[in-house]
Amino acid sequence: MTPITTSERKSLILFAHGARAASWSAPFERLRDATAARLPEVDVALAFLELMEPRLPAEVARLAADGIGAITIVPVFLGQGGHLLRDLPLLVEQLHRDHPAIAITVAGAVGEDPGVLEAMTRYCVGALV
């Protein structure tokens, strides 16, 4: 088995909104941990748009300093509003300028995934009192 060299190392950043209440991040932390457990060779991180740390630019800077070669950003948002249509593209544009050697890809929002929709549907159906 060929060892993974620095520039081939990959990262997955789960990108969430952030909130004032510290309790808000709990499900995102569980998602990060569950994802990291299935991708042992990948640096799986959580980063926020606002109100919580780390913010996306700081997290990408950390990964760049660590020698990561490729980053996939997954927006952990249900709906695609101004944050994903406007704020995230501007952030990613700046990240490309600041870290030209890193391949940065943005995935679709989790809320657009049919598997997530199916799981949410099951939950809603089961929630009926």
Add this chain to the structure above:
Amino acid sequence: MTPITTSERKSLILFAHGARAASWSAPFERLRDATAARLPEVDVALAFLELMEPRLPAEVARLAADGIGAITIVPVFLGQGGHLLRDLPLLVEQLHRDHPAIAITVAGAVGEDPGVLEAMTRYCVGALV
């Protein structure tokens, strides 16, 4: 089969944040449609906290006028921050006062459901480039 009388009729309200961009509500509308398809005898509705219509109080008033006897509110939020810890309880307290004859139950947030976490994890793992 006993026909369902007015006061036994149930509603499920999917409660979401709302956003300025009209495109934001698309996954919530798909969730409402998928849930409604599996609960043909239940009035499945979508209501918002802010920025989009209908708001929760207006939707409950509509259902009350329609003779609904019980409402389950499902917060379609991933994290539990101020909106679910503070805003929603205040709204529900007022709903109980305005509609004392309706049984109103609030379910846990979709982001707390293990099935939703599993689906999001699969999506994140599969998103890695």
